[in-house]
Amino acid sequence: xxxxxxxxxxxxLLSAVMFFIGVGGVILRRNxxxxxxxxxxxxxxxNLALIxxxxxxxxxxxxxFAFLVITVAAAEAAIGLAIVVVVFRRxxxxxxxxxxxxxx
Amino acid sequence: xxxALWLLPFAGALAIWAFGPQLKRLxxxxxxxxxxxxxxxxxxxxxxxxxxxxxxAPLVSxxxxxxxxxxxxxxxxxxxxxxxxxGGLIHVYSIGYMSGDRAFARFFxxxxxxxxxxxxxxxxxxxxxxxxxxxxxxxxxxxxxxxxFFKPSAVAAARKAFVINVVGDIGxxxxxxxxxxxxxxxxxxxxxxxxxxxxPLTVTLACFGLFVACAAKxxxxxxxxxxxxxxxxxxxxxxxxxxxxxxxxxxxxxxxCAPLWDVSPEARALVGTIGALTALTGAxxxxxxxxxxxxxxxxxxxxxxxxxxxVGVGAYQAGIxxxxxxxxxxxxxxxxxxxxxxxxxxEQDVRKMGGLARRQPFAFWAMTVGTLAIIGFPGLSGFFxxxxxxxxxxxxxxxxxxxxxxxxxxxxxxxxCRMLFVTFFGSYRGDVPSAQLGVAASTNPPVAHEAPSGHExxxxxxxxxxxxVALLMIPSVIAxxxxxxxxxxxxxxxxxxxxxFGYFTTNFATRAEAVQAxxxxxxxxxxxxxxxxxxxxxxxxxxAASAASANAVERLRAESLTAWRPxxxxxxxxxxxxxxxxxxxxxxxxxxxRVVDPQVLDGAVRDVAWLAGWLGREMRALQTxxxxxxxxxxxxxxxxxxxxxxxxxxxx
Amino acid sequence: MARHDLExxxxxxxxxxxxxxLALLLIVTAVFTVTQKSPVYSVVGLLANFVVLATLFxxxxxxFVFVIQIVVYGGAVLVLFVFVIALLSSGVGPFAEGPNRxxxxxxxxxxxxxxxxxxxxxxxxxxxxxxxxVHPSSAPLGAAGDAGVFGSIAxxxxxxxxxxxxxxxxxxxxxxxxxxxxxxxAGDAPPERTHGSHSPxxxxxxxxxxxxxxxxx
Numbered sequence: 024x025x026x027x028x029x030x031x032x033x034x035x036l037l038s039a040v041m042f043f044i045g046v047g048g049v050i051l052r053r054n055x056x057x058x059x060x061x062x063x064x065x066x067x068x069x070n071l072a073l074i075x076x077x078x079x080x081x082x083x084x085x086x087x088f089a090f091l092v093i094t095v096a097a098a099e100a101a102i103g104l105a106i107v108v109v110v111f112r113r114x115x116x117x118x119x120x121x122x123x124x125x126x127x
Numbered sequence: 128x129x130x131a132l133w134l135l136p137f138a139g140a141l142a143i144w145a146f147g148p149q150l151k152r153l154x155x156x157x158x159x160x161x162x163x164x165x166x167x168x169x170x171x172x173x174x175x176x177x178x179x180x181x182x183x184a185p186l187v188s189x190x191x192x193x194x195x196x197x198x199x200x201x202x203x204x205x206x207x208x209x210x211x212x213x214g215g216l217i218h219v220y221s222i223g224y225m226s227g228d229r230a231f232a233r234f235f236x237x238x239x240x241x242x243x244x245x246x247x248x249x250x251x252x253x254x255x256x257x258x259x260x261x262x263x264x265x266x267x268x269x270x271x272x273x274x275x276f277f278k279p280s281a282v283a284a285a286r287k288a289f290v291i292n293v294v295g296d297i298g299x300x301x302x303x304x305x306x307x308x309x310x311x312x313x314x315x316x317x318x319x320x321x322x323x324x325x326x327p328l329t330v331t332l333a334c335f336g337l338f339v340a341c342a343a344k345x346x347x348x349x350x351x352x353x354x355x356x357x358x359x360x361x362x363x364x365x366x367x368x369x370x371x372x373x374x375x376x377x378x379x380x381x382x383x384c385a386p387l388w389d390v391s392p393e394a395r396a397l398v399g400t401i402g403a404l405t406a407l408t409g410a411x412x413x414x415x416x417x418x419x420x421x422x423x424x425x426x427x428x429x430x431x432x433x434x435x436x437x438v439g440v441g442a443y444q445a446g447i448x449x450x451x452x453x454x455x456x457x458x459x460x461x462x463x464x465x466x467x468x469x470x471x472x473x474e475q476d477v478r479k480m481g482g483l484a485r486r487q488p489f490a491f492w493a494m495t496v497g498t499l500a501i502i503g504f505p506g507l508s509g510f511f512x513x514x515x516x517x518x519x520x521x522x523x524x525x526x527x528x529x530x531x532x533x534x535x536x537x538x539x540x541x542x543x544c545r546m547l548f549v550t551f552f553g554s555y556r557g558d559v560p561s562a563q564l565g566v567a568a569s570t571n572p573p574v575a576h577e578a579p580s581g582h583e584x585x586x587x588x589x590x591x592x593x594x595x596v597a598l599l600m601i602p603s604v605i606a607x608x609x610x611x612x613x614x615x616x617x618x619x620x621x622x623x624x625x626x627x628f629g630y631f632t633t634n635f636a637t638r639a640e641a642v643q644a645x646x647x648x649x650x651x652x653x654x655x656x657x658x659x660x661x662x663x664x665x666x667x668x669x670x671a672a673s674a675a676s677a678n679a680v681e682r683l684r685a686e687s688l689t690a691w692r693p694x695x696x697x698x699x700x701x702x703x704x705x706x707x708x709x710x711x712x713x714x715x716x717x718x719x720x721r722v723v724d725p726q727v728l729d730g731a732v733r734d735v736a737w738l739a740g741w742l743g744r745e746m747r748a749l750q751t752x753x754x755x756x757x758x759x760x761x762x763x764x765x766x767x768x769x770x771x772x773x774x775x776x777x778x779x
Numbered sequence: 780m781a782r783h784d785l786e787x788x789x790x791x792x793x794x795x796x797x798x799x800x801l802a803l804l805l806i807v808t809a810v811f812t813v814t815q816k817s818p819v820y821s822v823v824g825l826l827a828n829f830v831v832l833a834t835l836f837x838x839x840x841x842x843f844v845f846v847i848q849i850v851v852y853g854g855a856v857l858v859l860f861v862f863v864i865a866l867l868s869s870g871v872g873p874f875a876e877g878p879n880r881x882x883x884x885x886x887x888x889x890x891x892x893x894x895x896x897x898x899x900x901x902x903x904x905x906x907x908x909x910x911x912x913v914h915p916s917s918a919p920l921g922a923a924g925d926a927g928v929f930g931s932i933a934x935x936x937x938x939x940x941x942x943x944x945x946x947x948x949x950x951x952x953x954x955x956x957x958x959x960x961x962x963x964x965a966g967d968a969p970p971e972r973t974h975g976s977h978s979p980x981x982x983x984x985x986x987x988x989x990x991x992x993x994x995x996x
Contacts, residue, residue, distance in 0.1 A: 029798040034839070035903055037802045041809050043896045048813030049758050050888045053879065056818040056860065060825050063856065064809050067832050070844070078839040081929050087943045089844045093851050094950045098957030100856045104863045105964040111867050119754050120880040126752030755881055759888055766895035773902035 034075035042068035053119045055110070059103045066096040129184045129197050132168040132207070133246050135161045140239035147232025155225070158235035159218035162242050166211035169204065176204045183252065193313060198252030205447065206249040206372075206379055209454045213371045214242050216595035220462050221363040223591030224469055234274060234361065241267035245372050249379060253314040254303045257380070261299055261340065264373045265292040271364040272357045284356035291353045295343025299380075302336025305329060306387075319386040330387050334394035337384060338401075341377030346428045347405045347435055352700050354428050358420040362468055365420055366461035370427045371454040378431065378450050381438040389441070398439030399520065403531040406432030408698065410538035414545065415694040417566070417687065418475045419464045422546045426501065427457060429539060433516050436528060442519025448610060449516050452508035456500035456603040462596045463493035467550070469592070471557065477549045478564040478683050484551040491551050493596045498547045500603045502540040502659050511607030518651050536655050540662030548670035553679045563680055565687025798838065804831045822860050829853045840930030 041064060048061025070089045077085025111117050139161030143154045150157060175182055181200030188194035199207065218238060225234050244267050248260025265288075273285030307313055309329045310321045322330065341347065346354035357369050368374070381388060381398065388394055409429030416422045430453050437446025467483060467490050468475055484491040500509040517532040556564065646654075670679075693699060808831060812824035833848040939947055 029795060029838075032903060033798065033802070034835075036900060037805065037835075039896060039899050039903070040806055043892055044806070044809040044813060046762055046892055046895075047888070050755055050762065050892070051885065052813060053755070054818060056864065057813060057815070057821050060818075060821050060860065061813050063825065063852070064812065064828065067829070067852075070848075071832060071835060074836055074839050074841045074844060077841065078930070083929065083935055083938050084943070086841055086844055086930070086935055087939060087946065089841070090847065090939070091946060091950055093844075093847055094953060097851055097856055098953050100859055101957050101961050102964070104859055105961040107863060108866065108965045117867065120878075122754065123752030123880070126750060753880055755884070759884065759891065762888075762895065763891055766891050766898065769895050769898035769902065773898040773905070776902055776906075 031075050031079045035072050038068045038072040038075070041065075041071065055103075055107045055117050055119050058119060059100060059107070062103070063096060063100065066092055066099075128168055128172060129182055129199055129250070132165045132172070132199075132211075133197060133250055134243070135165045135168075136211075136239045136246065137243035140236050140243060143232050143236040143239060147236065150232060152222075152226075152231070154232035154235045155218065155222035158239045159215055159222065161239060162211050162218050163215035165242070165246070166208070166215050169199075169207045169211055172199060173204060176201060185252075193255070194253060195256050196252045197250045198315070199250060202379075202382060202447075203249045205451060206375075207246065209451065210242060210245045210249070210372050213454050213458050213599065214238075214245075214367055216598055217363050217367045217371075217458065217462070220366075220465070220592050220595040221361075223589070224363055224465055225361065226591075228361075230274070234271075237267060237270045237274065238364075238367070241271065241368060241373070245376075248376055252316070254306065254318070255313050257383075258296070258299055258303060261344065261376065262296055264368075264376065265289060265296065265344070268292070268357070268368050268373055271368060272360040274360055274364065278359065280356075281359035284353070284359040288353040288357050291343050291350050294350060295340040298336045298339025298343065300336075302333045302340065305333040305336060309333070315383065319384075322386040322390055325390070327391060331391045331393050334384070334387055334391050335397070337380055337387075338377075338394065338398055341380050341398075341435065342401065344380075345374050345377030345431045345435060347377065347401050347432065348408060349700060349704070351405060351409070351428050352697070352704060355416075355421050355424045355697070358418070358424050362420065362461060362465035365424070366458045366465070369424065370457040370461050374427060374431055375434065375450045375454070378434045378438055378446060381435065382443050382447055385438075385443055388439070395439055395441060396525075399436050399525055399528050400439075402432045402434070402436030402439050403520075403528040403535075404432070405429070406436060406535045407531050407538070408432075410535045410542060412694060412697055413542040414538065415690045416542075417478050419467070419477050419480075419546065419550065420461075420475055422477070422542065423457070423460055423464060426460075426539065426543060429535065430457065430501065433513060433532065433535075436532065437516035437519050440520050440523040440525050440528065442516060442523055445512065445515035445519040448607070449509075449512035451609075452500070452512040452603070452606045455599055455606055456497045456507075456509055459493055459596060459599045459603045460497035460501065462592070462599065463490045463497060466490040466493070466592055466596070474557065476564075476566055477546060478566055478687070479557050479559070479561070480550045480555070481553045481557075481679060482551070482555040486555070487551075489593055489596075493600055494547060494551070496600050496603055498543045502543050502663065503536060503655065504659075505656065507604055508602065508607035511610040514652050514655060515610065517655060518648050521646060521651065533655055533658055537658030537662040540659040541666045544663045544666035545670055548666060549683070552671045556680060556683075559680055563684060565684040794838070798835075801831055801835050801838070805835065818860070818864050822857060822864065825860070826853060826857055829857070842930055843932045843935040846932075 045061045045064035045068060048064065049058050052058050052061065070092050073085045073089045073092070077083060077089075107117055110122055114121060139158050143150060143158060147154055172182055176199055181198055181203075183196060183198055185194060185196035187196075218235070221234065221238065225231055228234065241264060244260055244263030246260075248257060248264055251257045251260055269285050269289040269292075272288050273282050275281045303313065306318050309325050310318050312318060339350075343350040354369060354374065358365055360369070388398070406429045409425045409427075409432055413422050413425035413429065416425060430449070434446045434449045434453070437443070437449055439446075467480065467487060470487060470490075471480065474480070496507075500507040503510040503513045513536060517529060517536065520526075520528040520532055669682075696702065805828060808824050808828035812821045812828055815821040815824060829848060829852045833845050833853070836845040836848055
């Protein structure tokens with residue numbers, strides 16, 4: 024195999040950009056589905072960093088981690104969407120800001 | 128062997144405590160057997176003890192200068208003899224005396240525990256072990272004074288004894304701390320090796336602390352008030368703990384710490400003076416008591432005053448000899464009194480006795496021997512030891528204490544003969560109504576033995592109580608003859624050269640530097656005997672002569688009602704303690720209860736509660752319930768971490 | 780195979796161009812995803828994002844992750860999203876956003892995110908990563924399935940089932956828990972409730988308490 028053509032810093036910075044795009048989505052969007060997608064973006068950003076480092080150090084533990092993250096992300100998406108469905112059943116429309124039953 | 132000697136009584140206590148209900152009457156036998164076995168072991172170890180500097184048995188050592196071990200040297204051996212020997216006899220006696228008591232097994236568990244505690248005290252080779260034993264005997268004393276806990280007066284007496292003993296414990300700790308700060312060790316050997324090189328003020332301070340402990344434990348002024356009240360305990364307890372052994376722990380401590388007292392003349396003067404004053408006070412107060420056990424308690428206090436005076440002024444051998452003889456004759460007196468009390472169904476007031484010589488001949492002879500011994504009748508044990516103490520003060524240059532000791536000897540003869548005559552002479556007054564005798568109505572419920580119905584009349588055979596007393600009468604007569612036989616010849620009398628007794632006090636034989644006394648010893652002895660004779664004669668005239676016997680009831684009534692009030696109030700010591708310590712303490716406590724507790728402590732609690740409520744009210748605004756807000760806070764945290772990472776982080 | 784193309788291209792600028800192209804696409808699709816008004820468009824953007832990311836994984840020799848990125852994310856997860864959108868769209872206006880309850884959050888949020896991002900970038904650039912030498916691989920060119928070649932599926936599988944067997948098994952547990960949780964949440968429709976979640980007891984005012992009636996004699 025050949026050396027990685029692109030410096031690892033570029034991958035990590037790309038991962039950071041994508042992560043904060045996800046963060047912005049989570050904070051600013053009020054549609055729970057899009058919030059969940061933004062969370063998926065953040066997961067994927069983390070995966071990108073993991074795999075980039077894995078390549079640098081030629082250690083496939085990073086791959087294993089990415090695999091675990093994907094699994095957790097899938098589980099999280101399933102649970103999150105189930106919650107969305109439950110909320111929809113109660114309130115007939117879904118808005119993150121309406122789910123505020125725990126306010127003080 | 129020394130461990131067996133030390134731990135056997137404890138094992139007995141544990142066994143009786145655990146299996147008391149199963150052991151039933153055997154509990155007493157087990158208790159007596161363990162203590163007497165310890166005595167046998169002590170006898171077996173005696174030879175070994177004399178040949179060397181004592182039997183040493185290190186146990187644990189947990190830091191430099193901190194170790195715990197056992198040491199059986201001649202001095203502690205003497206105490207071990209008394210604790211286990213006299214203690215064993217008193218155990219046997221107790222089997223008879225306590226036979227009707229429901230808590231028979233509990234009594235023996237406590238007694239065995241006391242023996243173990245006292246052995247810890249005298250066998251320890253360091254101050255820490257001494258302190259442990261010191262505290263444990265106080266605890267055992269507390270248990271046994273309050274043994275009949277259904278009597279409020281017994282509970283109060285137990286509490287009083289415990290509290291005053293704690294004052295002493297604090298003094299002991301203070302002394303040990305001073306010694307440790309100065310020498311960096313707590314073992315006797317280590318401390319005494321440096322005793323000569325310490326600053327005199329340090330030694331005096333340490334001696335003062337140790338003497339506070341002695342005063343509390345040995346009922347010296349002004350911490351003596353608990354001892355007469357301690358007579359609320361069963362009579363064998365009074366005989367063992369409050370006459371023969373525990374109250375002499377102060378004598379042991381001073382004798383053990385002789386190297387310190389040798390360095391500090393101030394401490395010697397203090398101890399000697401307090402001892403002499405205690406001897407005088409106890410004797411004077413003994414003259415107006417009517418309760419037979421309180422008479423004996425004040426006489427105990429007085430005799431311990433003699434011992435303390437002896438060891439205090441430097442006449443260690445004399446003081447220790449007096450402890451030795453006193454243990455026998457005072458135990459005889461107490462156990463004899465116990466036989467009377469037992470036979471008269473817990474009557475302790477001598478005014479309600481009288482004429483018991485014919486009814487209780489054995490008790491009469493026992494008490495007579497004990498009385499003759501304590502007043503120093505020539506030839507009996509007390510004669511030698513008391514004379515040695517009194518003359519010892521003169522030899523060591525304290526003529527004033529000498530005078531006090533002489534006067535006290537005369538008073539002792541008076542009040543002891545008074546007790547003897549009122550109790551045994553004349554005619555029996557048990558049937559005379561109390562009011563005619565001037566006996567104040569008792570505030571106590573008259574119950575002493577809580578006899579379960581099944582054991583009514585099932586008293587143990589009389590010999591169980593008589594044999595131990597008889598065995599104690601023998602040394603009461605002859606124990607003083609150890610004073611004979613010295614380097615100067617087999618019949619030479621007393622002094623630093625004394626051979627047999629010198630064995631027990633090897634440590635002091637060379638150090639007791641006597642000054643030339645102005646009065647020769649034979650003259651001093653004659654003077655003491657004259658005073659004793661006067662005291663006994665006055666008692667005879669007042670209580671036993673035919674004129675006095677004829678109208679004994681009226682005379683006793685008159686004396687009861689006209690006694691000088693300061694004496695019947697025990698010279699107001701209790702009132703003074705009440706005024707100086709109890710009232711201010713109560714006032715401080717009340718003030719705290721009124722001001723500090725509600726304002727400061729409860730106030731702080733209230734403020735904390737209010738703070739929590741306020742925080743909750745203010746912080747609830749943060750709890751918006753908005754998920755996005757929470758996410759924003761999480762991101763804020765991430766941002767904080769990242770900023771920290773960017774500024775201070777080092778990536779390796 | 781794409782793999783060989785990428786490896787051969789590593790020698791020159793092609794690999795670099797490919798990276799920047801993929802990076803650009805990744806950012807564009809991500810921004811597209813979070814900015815769409817309708818979740819359906821977002822899902823499409825997310826799909827594109829996943830595929831681009833999978834390709835990036837391939838440039839990093841992560842062949843198995845590349846595969847499951849397509850299969851699990853592009854397949855399972857996205858289908859789940861589409862499914863929920865379809866399910867909820869049967870109602871009336873399910874995604875109509877109500878009033879914004881954090882109207883003033885935009886500026887602080889943007890500030891916080893920018894600070895965090897700047898700090899991260901600063902920390903990364905300042906750190907040793909910027910000059911980290913990428914270890915040249917000494918392994919010979921191998922087939923994709925060969926064990927012992929970094930990133931190969933055989934290599935990954937061997938690691939997954941030997942060294943990292945325990946995490947792998949834990950993964951199965953996580954998935955099972957998720958399945959149970961989803962069934963518990965969405966499976967049983969709770970009885971219809973009136974709007975609002977407060978129970979009548981809580982809503983009742985203190986004054987409305989039941990009158991206290993004394994027990995008869």
